[in-house]
Amino acid sequence: MNIQKYLSVAPEIAEAIQAGKPVVALESTILSHGMPYPENWEFSHKVEEIIRGEGAIPATTAIIGGKLKVGLSAEELELMCKDPTVGKVSRRDVAVYLATGKTGATTVATTMMLAEMAGIKVFATGGIGGVHRGAETTFDISADLQELANTGVAVVCAGAKSLLDIPKTLEYLETMGVPVLGMGTDDFPAFYCRKSGCKVDANVPDAATAAKILRTKWDLGLKGGFVIANPIPAEYELDFNEMEGVINKALEAAKAEGIHGKDTTPFLLAHIKDYTKGVSLASNLQLAYNNARTAARIAIEYSKL
Ligand code: PSU
Ligand code: MN
Numbered sequence: 283m284n285i286q287k288y289l290s291v292a293p294e295i296a297e298a299i300q301a302g303k304p305v306v307a308l309e310s311t312i313l314s315h316g317m318p319y320p321e322n323w324e325f326s327h328k329v330e331e332i333i334r335g336e337g338a339i340p341a342t343t344a345i346i347g348g349k350l351k352v353g354l355s356a357e358e359l360e361l362m363c364k365d366p367t368v369g370k371v372s373r374r375d376v377a378v379y380l381a382t383g384k385t386g387a388t389t390v391a392t393t394m395m396l397a398e399m400a401g402i403k404v405f406a407t408g409g410i411g412g413v414h415r416g417a418e419t420t421f422d423i424s425a426d427l428q429e430l431a432n433t434g435v436a437v438v439c440a441g442a443k444s445l446l447d448i449p450k451t452l453e454y455l456e457t458m459g460v461p462v463l464g465m466g467t468d469d470f471p472a473f474y475c476r477k478s479g480c481k482v483d484a485n486v487p488d489a490a491t492a493a494k495i496l497r498t499k500w501d502l503g504l505k506g507g508f509v510i511a512n513p514i515p516a517e518y519e520l521d522f523n524e525m526e527g528v529i530n531k532a533l534e535a536a537k538a539e540g541i542h543g544k545d546t547t548p549f550l551l552a553h554i555k556d557y558t559k560g561v562s563l564a565s566n567l568q569l570a571y572n573n574a575r576t577a578a579r580i581a582i583e584y585s586k587l
Contacts, residue, residue: 285399288348288349288350288380289349289350289352289396289399289400290349290350290351290352291341291352291353291400292341292351292352292353292354292355294339294353295339295341295352295353295400296400298339299400299401299402302585303338303339303585304337304338304339304404304578304581304582304584304585305338305339305340305341305402305404305581306333306338306339306340306341306402306404306405306406306574306577306578306581307341307342307343307352307393307394307396307397307400307402307404307405307406307435308329308330308333308340308341308342308343308393308405308406308407308574309342309343309387309388309389309390309392309393309405309407310342310343310344310354310362310368310387310388310393311370311371311387311388311389311390311393312407312408312570313325313326313342313359313362313363313387314362314363314365314368314370314387315370315387315547315548315551316408316548316551316566317563317566317567318555318563319363319364320363321563321567322363323359323360323363323364325567325570326342326359326362326363327356327359328571329406329570329571329574330342332571332574332575332578333406333574333575333577333578336575336578336579336582337578337582338577338578338581338582340353340574341353341397341400341402342354342359342362343388343392343393343396343397344358344362344385344386344387344388345371345376345379345380345384345385345386345387345388345392346358346361346385346386347383347385348380348381348383349380350376350380350396350399351396352396352397352399352400352402361385362387365385367385368385368386368387369384369385369386369387370386370387370389370544370548371386371387371388371389371392372389372391372392372425372544373391373392373395373425373428373429374425375392376392376395389411389425389426390405390407390410390411390424390426390429390437390439391411391424391425391426391428391429392429393405393407394426394429394430394433394435394437394507395429395433397433397435398433398434398435402435403434403435403436403496403500403581403584404435404436404438404496404577404580404581404584405435405436405437405438405577406437406438406439406570406573406574406576406577406578407437407438407439407570407573408439408440408473408566408569408570408573409439409440409441409442409443409473410424410426410427410430410437410439410441410442410451410509411424411425411426411427411442411446411547412424412426412427412442412446412447412448412450412451412454413427413446413447413450413451413453413454414445414446414447414546415445415446415447415533416447417447417450420542422542422543422546423454424446424547427451427454427455427458427460428458429507430455430458430460430506430507430508430509431455431458431459431460431505431506431507432505432506433506433507434500434505434506434507435507435508436492436496436507436508436510436580437507437508437509437510438465438510438512438573438574438576438577438580439509439510439511439512439573440471440473440511440512440513440514440569440570440572440573441470441471441472441473441478441511441513442470442472442473442478443472443473443474443529443550443554444472444473444475444478444522444525444526444529445529445532445533445547445550445554448470448472448478448479448480449480452470452480455509456483458506459504459506460506460507460508460509461483461484461495461499461508461509462482462483462508462509462511463482463483463484463485463486463492463495463508463509463510463511464482464484464485464486464511464513465486465492465510465511465512465513465576466485466486466487466488466513467482467485467511467513468481468482468485469481469482469513470482470511471511471512471513471514472522472525473514473566473569474514474519474520474525474562474565474566474569475514475519475520475521475522475525476513476514476516476519477513477522482511486510489576489579489580489582489583490583492510492580492583493580493583493584493586493587494583494587495508496508496580496584497584497587510576510577510580512569512572512573512576514565514568514569514572515568515569515572518564518565518568518569519565520558520561520562520565525554525562528554528557528558528562529550529554531553531557532549532550532553532554532557533550535549535553536549536550536553
């Protein structure tokens, strides 16, 4: 193995990791394929400021110029937000992008990989990928779930969008031994909505308790990560039934256009945004800020253990 040949960690982040200070990883697919420009650019800076405001250090990840980048410059953030040729990189794509020098945005799966390589334990995002509706015929199951099973990083998210099959996603995580913790909730959140109708494995009251659970799992040498499900703040929540209508319309459009594979999730996200005239984007931004705040607090508590 020769990871160091490819890994490029920003000096501030490398020093913080070395000193055991709190660091929070952030993904770039949410920028390149999950939000439009310029809202994604504004988001990319604000989410980092929020993490700093809490007292932790942000580390946005990407693949640029044959390097696994942990911590992006302002120019690199802009590239991820603006350049339409930036690819969506999952685990299977990493070696191709590195070896050919292509620019790639990291998904939840690849951000977890880079975080683990760098020594970062906590990662904040919007929503995780999961088992798609109809997976019994398409086999479409996000690589995020296998990564959660194998890679030791806690992913703070607002649950999963109900464009996925949430009950099947939770079944898969159970089979793979991935703990699903709810921050102050018994219910697994459905991204825009605080409740999905499914339960989490444990309702965790605060960041200190979450950090203690992470420490305990990894002290035991148990492989894999965590889903830390953090419901969207109530004031930004959208109506479940209304969103079901929107999601179903997007799923029908995907079917009509024959969208499949890695294009499915970005296609659905873009259509949901269009159908809701940007209301869903505003909620998306707020839930991701909220996750960044919670992740920073968990990283800070974890650094004390
Ligand atoms: N879900 C969202 N927003 C996103 C994604 C998922 O609500 O931006 C992105 C994440 O990067 C996630 C990826 O890891 O899509 C999952 O893609 P796929 O379903 O192709 O594995
Ligand atoms: Mn897929």
